[in-house]
Amino acid sequence: MKVKILLCCLFILMLSNCGSSKKTVKSKTKTTHKEIESKVENLPDVHGDEHIDKLEEGSKRLNENSLEYIKKYAAIAVREMHLHSIPASITLAQGVLESGSGRSELASKSNNHFGIKCHTDWQGKRVYHDDDEKGECFRKYKYVSSSFKDHSLFLTQRKRYAFLFTYRVTDYKKWAKGLRKAGYATDPRYPAKLIRIIEDYKLHDFDRIKQDGFKYESNIEEGEEDNNEEVHFYTVKKGDTLYSIARKFKVSVARLKQINNLRDNIININQVLKTE
Known part of the structure; x- marks a missing residue:
């Protein structure tokens, strides 16, 4: 009889421990880069x-x-x-x-x-249309x-x-x-x-x-997100490499690839790169 009572007590104790040891599972949130769009206002007179x-x-x-x-x-x-x-x-x-x-x-x-599809590197808004295949993903823009x-x-x-x-x-x-x-x-x-x-x-x-000599500027519309950082661009010239450009602007090659969504070190003449 005492053995039965002892077993019952142990069983109840095990249940209470299981209940108290349950872990709270936190949902993971995926952080995506928010594309900042700016409306172009200063334009050349093309008649x-x-x-x-x-x-x-x-x-x-x-x-x-x-x-x-x-x-x-x-x-x-x-x-x-x-x-x-x-x-x-x-x-x-x-x-x-x-x-x-x-x-x-x-x-x-x-x-x-221009019918540009999402592709893997697109982090902006999306819309779905039938094209070569049904329900393909296309990029959506504010402007x-x-x-x-x-x-x-x-x-x-x-x-x-x-x-x-x-x-x-x-x-x-x-x-x-x-x-x-x-x-x-x-x-x-x-x-x-x-x-x-x-x-x-x-x-x-x-x-x-x-x-x-006409100078172009990009203006952020009122109410849009502005990171208050000036973005610089560089147009690739003959003889340039990612390494030489990185040294020129005092950034790492890895950083250049990251901010320009480059998968390898290949760049082309007249390609425009962000340099921070």
Whole structure:
């Protein structure tokens, strides 16, 4: 009898110990980098109104939505050309084609004018659309200008597009064919479509606009997050290496790779790098 009582006491004691030794499991929170978008306000005068007026005076019938799109975004395309050496004609033609002159669902709801998908390095907002496959992930922007900027970074920071920057900024035909060759689009008629848009709307005129000392600034909109740190950029020149750039700006190679989302040490001429 005493043995039974003793066993019962031990059993109760074990239960109480188990209850008191339960650990509290804390949920893990994943920290993601918040993309800070800024609205571009200071833009060069590209005489967009005059350009459109001349086109409308011509005998060729052109799409009104495309004319309006070019008039609205030509200055941003020229800005990106001056900063990243991508022909303004190519950027505008891609915008017209990829976004349906800004009227596609992806452009109108997500400000994504170039059909750029999320990929593994994207940490900004996302939206899902059917494209080559069902429910594919695309990037979402607060401003259209952010889409133009991201388009430039998309081309300058991927080595498969590096050979494009050996072409002159005025050689839109080579750029159009090169984009298809690099895999930007799967449509075999993609280069011809871009070239036709450029020539129909005389977008090559914008490729000849010089910067002439015009200085670009990025302004944070009121109410946006601002980290109060000045961001510096450097355009890669012939003979540069990550090591030489790191020494020049007194940062480590590892840090350069981190802030520029580089997976290896390969950089290309005209590639724009953050240097802190």
